[in-house]
Amino acid sequence: MTLTPEECARRIEQYASAPGRLREALTGVPPEAMKWRPEPNEFSVHEIICHCADAETNDCSRIRYLMAEREPLIIAYDEEAWAKRLDYHNHPLDLALATIEAVRANTTALLRRVPEEAWERAGTHTESGRCTAEDWLITCSEHLEEHIEQIEGNLRAWRARGPAEASAVGAEEKDDAA
Numbered sequence: 001m002t003l004t005p006e007e008c009a010r011r012i013e014q015y016a017s018a019p020g021r022l023r024e025a026l027t028g029v030p031p032e033a034m035k036w037r038p039e040p041n042e043f044s045v046h047e048i049i050c051h052c053a054d055a056e057t058n059d060c061s062r063i064r065y066l067m068a069e070r071e072p073l074i075i076a077y078d079e080e081a082w083a084k085r086l087d088y089h090n091h092p093l094d095l096a097l098a099t100i101e102a103v104r105a106n107t108t109a110l111l112r113r114v115p116e117e118a119w120e121r122a123g124t125h126t127e128s129g130r131c132t133a134e135d136w137l138i139t140c141s142e143h144l145e146e147h148i149e150q151i152e153g154n155l156r157a158w159r160a161r162g163p164a165e166a167s168a169v170g171a172e173e174k175d176d177a178a
Contacts, residue, residue: 003137012111120134
């Protein structure tokens, strides 16, 4: 294991507390900015939250496979395809947030029981190859943090465009969806 027990515990705490920071980041986003995209192929804040909910449900299974199965296959998924095909903009935001919070809380209880030697358990990810439970912890403890930064970046970009231009972009997106 490359992480010390202290670093592992710190990452578990970061993983456990991130949903609160994600929810806090959302408090600064005006309703009219929630579905605005900085660029046509980039996620809106609403889509980021829905992506995070789906990522959490995938990741909670992945760590369980790594802990319980022998040499599991960890399946990748196309995040952009999920956003489009699962119509993230019309998914209830409150349900996505509740999913993130519940899945993280449930998985945190598991992570706190993992013995030190189990972090070396490995499987094969269909895109990135060998993946250990420790790799999972590193990636997942940082995942929501990265999306909190993305939300803050979206908000800065939305404010920089000004309300009139931001509204015009939102109207174009509605036309494209129709």
